[in-house]
Amino acid sequence: xxxxxxxxxxxxxSPFNILMVFIGCFLGTFIGMLPGLGPMxxxxxxIPIAIQLGDPASALIxxxxxxxxxIFGGSTSSILINAPGVxxxxxxxxxxxxxxxxxxxxxxxxxxxxxxxxxxxxxxILLMIFAPVLSTVAKLFWSAEYFALMVLGLTAIAAFxxxxxxxxxxxxxVFGVMLxxxxxxxxxxxxxxxxxxxxxxxxxxxxxLVMGLFALPEAIFLxxxxxxxxxxxNNNKIENLRITKEEAREIAPVIGxxxxxxxxxxxxxxxxxTMASFLGYGIERNLAPSGEREKFGQGxxxxxxxxxxxxxxxxTGSFVPMLTLGIPGSGxxxxxxGALVALSITPGPRLMExxxxxFWAVIISMYLGNLVLxxxxxxxxxxxxxxxxxxxxYLIPFVIFFSLIGAYIGQNNATELLIMxxxxxxxxxxxxxxxxxxxxxxxxxxxxxxxxxxGRAMRKAGGxxxxxxxxxxxAILVLALALLIYPILKDRKRxxxx
Amino acid sequence: MAxxxxxxxxxxxxxxxxxxxxxxxxxxxxxxxxxxFKPNTMPLGLAAxxxxxxxxxxxxxxxxxxxxxxxxxxxxxxxETALLISFAIAYAIVLRPFGFxxxxxxxxxxxxxxxxxxNIIRSITTGIITSxxxxxxxxxxxxxxxxxxxxIFGGSS
Numbered sequence: 076x077x078x079x080x081x082x083x084x085x086x087x088x089s090p091f092n093i094l095m096v097f098i099g100c101f102l103g104t105f106i107g108m109l110p111g112l113g114p115m116x117x118x119x120x121x122i123p124i125a126i127q128l129g130d131p132a133s134a135l136i137x138x139x140x141x142x143x144x145x146i147f148g149g150s151t152s153s154i155l156i157n158a159p160g161v162x163x164x165x166x167x168x169x170x171x172x173x174x175x176x177x178x179x180x181x182x183x184x185x186x187x188x189x190x191x192x193x194x195x196x197x198x199x200i201l202l203m204i205f206a207p208v209l210s211t212v213a214k215l216f217w218s219a220e221y222f223a224l225m226v227l228g229l230t231a232i233a234a235f236x237x238x239x240x241x242x243x244x245x246x247x248x249v250f251g252v253m254l255x256x257x258x259x260x261x262x263x264x265x266x267x268x269x270x271x272x273x274x275x276x277x278x279x280x281x282x283x284l285v286m287g288l289f290a291l292p293e294a295i296f297l298x299x300x301x302x303x304x305x306x307x308x309n310n311n312k313i314e315n316l317r318i319t320k321e322e323a324r325e326i327a328p329v330i331g332x333x334x335x336x337x338x339x340x341x342x343x344x345x346x347x348x349t350m351a352s353f354l355g356y357g358i359e360r361n362l363a364p365s366g367e368r369e370k371f372g373q374g375x376x377x378x379x380x381x382x383x384x385x386x387x388x389x390x391t392g393s394f395v396p397m398l399t400l401g402i403p404g405s406g407x408x409x410x411x412x413g414a415l416v417a418l419s420i421t422p423g424p425r426l427m428e429x430x431x432x433x434f435w436a437v438i439i440s441m442y443l444g445n446l447v448l449x450x451x452x453x454x455x456x457x458x459x460x461x462x463x464x465x466x467x468x469y470l471i472p473f474v475i476f477f478s479l480i481g482a483y484i485g486q487n488n489a490t491e492l493l494i495m496x497x498x499x500x501x502x503x504x505x506x507x508x509x510x511x512x513x514x515x516x517x518x519x520x521x522x523x524x525x526x527x528x529x530g531r532a533m534r535k536a537g538g539x540x541x542x543x544x545x546x547x548x549x550a551i552l553v554l555a556l557a558l559l560i561y562p563i564l565k566d567r568k569r570x571x572x573x
Numbered sequence: 574m575a576x577x578x579x580x581x582x583x584x585x586x587x588x589x590x591x592x593x594x595x596x597x598x599x600x601x602x603x604x605x606x607x608x609x610f611k612p613n614t615m616p617l618g619l620a621a622x623x624x625x626x627x628x629x630x631x632x633x634x635x636x637x638x639x640x641x642x643x644x645x646x647x648x649x650x651x652x653e654t655a656l657l658i659s660f661a662i663a664y665a666i667v668l669r670p671f672g673f674x675x676x677x678x679x680x681x682x683x684x685x686x687x688x689x690x691x692n693i694i695r696s697i698t699t700g701i702i703t704s705x706x707x708x709x710x711x712x713x714x715x716x717x718x719x720x721x722x723x724x725i726f727g728g729s730s
Contacts, residue, residue: 492665
């Protein structure tokens, strides 16, 4: 591990890569404050730029910085204007926004910055300890187990999609995998489902899909709902950044607990920052003394520190399955996984051995990213919040423009833009119907790998026998089935109107 | 509106049936037809799953709430939304023939005007500065080729 760390340090601590961390954190924070652009969209925008860097370590360092910056940026808009750009920062608004309204916006942002720093840093230490162990276990996996693991990941994602949305999430997951089958597959040369469109020969470009599913519908909703977007025009006073010693003592155990919880929740495929932040908020509310418990929802510093720590630790945790098994733990890591593939890196158990400089550079960049975020954000808090005052009539065109150009520069193909707009309109309708969109993107990203592993396993076994002949495959598939059926049955048992 | 999810489920069912049909009629090479895993093996399975889940959505009593996004949807700015989507489509069509700077500037000017910008000078300035800066960053700094100007002004598509 020490040797790996030194390799990572050597790769990460070059002036160029440190510059990448700074640029990533800065851009991530800035753009992440715009409610239309969550980490997924921002990373998608940055991928063509990261790929242009050529060096996979630098590209990943840049994207990791963007990721952490975007999470903190999302928290900022959540606290200041009660407009969380992403689901993972919704819980931060429960107590952050009341604090801001009570004239403690500066303090709230400081707590958010410190909690994010602590959660991310402790998460990175845990990643360093657990990733190699998981990687060793993962080497025992063959294509049959990988196939089963992909199925488990897909069903777990659906299970965490929220109460009453399991079937919808499964629909979206299947739909995402269907989209992944468009074009040529790795195992077969003939193109499928292209409808004679030449541009679909190599499949749907994942940046196009991400932009169409996330950034564009967000912009459309900002146009549709004037009240919501005009709320962004309200400015907030940002004074008194300091927190007292008593307050620091109060949030320290919260940060410790939520770093651990957030990390392990983040490791579970599909759980991610959203679940970690809600879980963290709920647990801390239950653990708080009775007098303090009533403050939750009114501006409790524990209520703010808990989700902020948990969501950052979960973000780090979600890198474990991505780096060691090649399975994204969240929608954002699904996009990062796509970026890795685009950079000719195959995530999985071989990554640590084949490209240790990439693996360890990412871990080191997490420490650096969190440190840089703290250094950047504390003094800049009063200034970066001004970005929220960009008038609606420019904010929305910029969101649409950046989505379009993000898809265009990746392929240099105008058809991608039309596909993206069609996907954006479709995603807006799906949002109207309450269909969760992250399962679709995760299905799309995993779809290709799912088919490859299924194909290899079936060719090796001569049919579907591998599913019951290999005990580990069978165990994982049974677990996947249980994960799928249990929430559906639970949903059906719940009395209507609950 | 509350039952829009049923219409979506119906559309997904139709999509799954169509997808399954295309997978079924996918032409297989002679050697592929004898393989345990064919190019249409997984698509056929996916179509079956798509039909199953979308049918479940249609048949099961719906206990979940529709998205919170639909609150007050009758007061939504549908006209502005349709216009901006049209601008985005137009942008996609004219990006190559008009060049990046001209089409982006036009997109930002028109979009900002539709969304309430009253100062034409400010929207023109914002459009030109934004398109110029982004073109410079993407084309000159990052080296990703973007046609800057229309062909008649020396741009090439």
